[in-house]
Amino acid sequence: MADDVRTHYELYPYPHYPLLASVRRCDTYALNLTAVWTRFNGALPPRAAQRILIAGCGSFSPYPFSLANPHAAITALDLSERSLRRARLHCLLHGRTNVTFCRGDLLDAPLTGGPFGLIDAYGVLHHLDDPLAGLTALAGRLAPGGVLRLMVYSRYARREEESIRRAFHLLGITDPAAARRLIARAKPGSRLRRFVEASDEAAFDNGLADALLHPRVHTFRVGELLDLVRQSGLEPLLFAHHDALEDVGLETERLTALEASRRSPGNFILYAGRNVSGPCPDDRGSLVMLNPCLSRAVAPFNLGAVHIAPRLGAATPVLTRPERALLRGLRSPKPWDALSPACRALLPAYREALFLLQFRR
Numbered sequence: 001m002a003d004d005v006r007t008h009y010e011l012y013p014y015p016h017y018p019l020l021a022s023v024r025r026c027d028t029y030a031l032n033l034t035a036v037w038t039r040f041n042g043a044l045p046p047r048a049a050q051r052i053l054i055a056g057c058g059s060f061s062p063y064p065f066s067l068a069n070p071h072a073a074i075t076a077l078d079l080s081e082r083s084l085r086r087a088r089l090h091c092l093l094h095g096r097t098n099v100t101f102c103r104g105d106l107l108d109a110p111l112t113g114g115p116f117g118l119i120d121a122y123g124v125l126h127h128l129d130d131p132l133a134g135l136t137a138l139a140g141r142l143a144p145g146g147v148l149r150l151m152v153y154s155r156y157a158r159r160e161e162e163s164i165r166r167a168f169h170l171l172g173i174t175d176p177a178a179a180r181r182l183i184a185r186a187k188p189g190s191r192l193r194r195f196v197e198a199s200d201e202a203a204f205d206n207g208l209a210d211a212l213l214h215p216r217v218h219t220f221r222v223g224e225l226l227d228l229v230r231q232s233g234l235e236p237l238l239f240a241h242h243d244a245l246e247d248v249g250l251e252t253e254r255l256t257a258l259e260a261s262r263r264s265p266g267n268f269i270l271y272a273g274r275n276v277s278g279p280c281p282d283d284r285g286s287l288v289m290l291n292p293c294l295s296r297a298v299a300p301f302n303l304g305a306v307h308i309a310p311r312l313g314a315a316t317p318v319l320t321r322p323e324r325a326l327l328r329g330l331r332s333p334k335p336w337d338a339l340s341p342a343c344r345a346l347l348p349a350y351r352e353a354l355f356l357l358q359f360r361r
Contacts, residue, residue: 002079002105004215005127009080012176012209013059019090026297028068030240030311030354033118035291038357040237040273041145042280049117049143053077055106056124059086065120066096068293074099075112107137114141119148122269125228126152126218135232142274148234149271155219156264160195162219165212176205179212222255225268234272241269244313246352269313280358287333288347289357295331298324308355316353317346330356 029035033052037045050072054061057076065074076099078084084101091099104111106124119138125131131152138148173179183202186192201207220228229236236248242265245251258264280286290298297306297319306319319327326343327350336358339347350356 002127002129002216006079008209008213008215009058009078010082012206012213013080013083013086014206014210015058015060016204016206017060017090019086019093021090022094023064023067024297025067025293026306027309027311028064029291029293029308031065031068031120032291032293032354033069033072035293035354035357036147036149036271037117037145038359039279039351039354040147040271041277041359043277043359045117045145046143049115049146051075051114051116051118053112053114053116053119053138053141055119055121055138056127057083057087057120058123059083060090061120061122062087062099062101063090063094063096066091066099067094070096070098072098075102075116076100077102077104077106077112079103079105106134112141115143115146116141117143117146119146121148122151125150126220127214127216128218129216131218132228132231135228135234139232139234139274142234144275145273145277147237147271147273147276149240149269151267151269152225153217153219154264154267155221156259156262157266158217158219159262160191161211162217164192164195165214165217168212174213176208176213179208220268221259222252222268225270226252229270229272232272234274235276236270237273237276238271238312239269240271240312241266242313244269280360283336283344283347283358285361286336286358287361288330288336288339288343289333289359290327290330291355291357294327294355298327298331300324300328312352312354314353317349317355327355 034045052065052069052072052074054065054076057078062076076087081103084103088101102111119142121138125134128134142148183192183196196202201211226236239251245254308316310316347356351358
């Protein structure tokens, strides 16, 4: 039982967004179960897999997941009752009602059951005593073909924070007020002062606590992360951090070269799967459909270009009026053979961005 981590989040639920903070549904497109499943299986998810688990949901994630998946059964699991209360209230204030909230440890299988078509473990595994045991437990709850998204701290992206966090631990600093007193005494230009001035997290107590006062933190090199994934029985499918290459092998080589000079593009975001079938192999005979989260984004009343936040490591296509007009015709599945040449030209880039879904009949 992770009592120290639970206590930390009871004191400092994270993130601490205002309860009225909202997101556009189009910006949740990469959380849509149908889109993610189709990307890696080339087929729509079966009914038994239309369930989502948010493992370590914190105080906010259930809201965008519910927005992205209004008809899916979503289970939000967290150690902290205070985080769950805030997440539940956020959902209620925004009319999101398809989430079941559950307090407990992700290692406790009876709490959540399964199987799930999509599991999210964003910023969770690096706070466990045994990250491999945690990932293995989650992998066991995936349906065949299921996909798990994870984010863990990169060794070199987290280097400054970790040095400060360890120093605070040695000094016995355990609360934001004491940390801010020390920060106020830090010399201008010092490592501590530079970090705090550059960090958005450090501007509020809950963010400062999560960044610098957390009781348990692991960091990973890319090879360690991939070993963890494979030992859990999962297959790495796609890196999704900033500037990530689509090919896992090429991105691993790029990250390894960066790490040789003690650099990193940021923390690691990775999709991993269990017995996935792979993307739709052929165009002919397939169906193509708009990501359901983008229905309003392609509506005719949007007069200007629509910019959608990048979620898979690369910039997303800008939806201009002509492109939106083409995409509106794909709100329901359409045979590839019936697509116009203009739609077929859009397909590769839009499929890669998860804007369009292509799947077998």
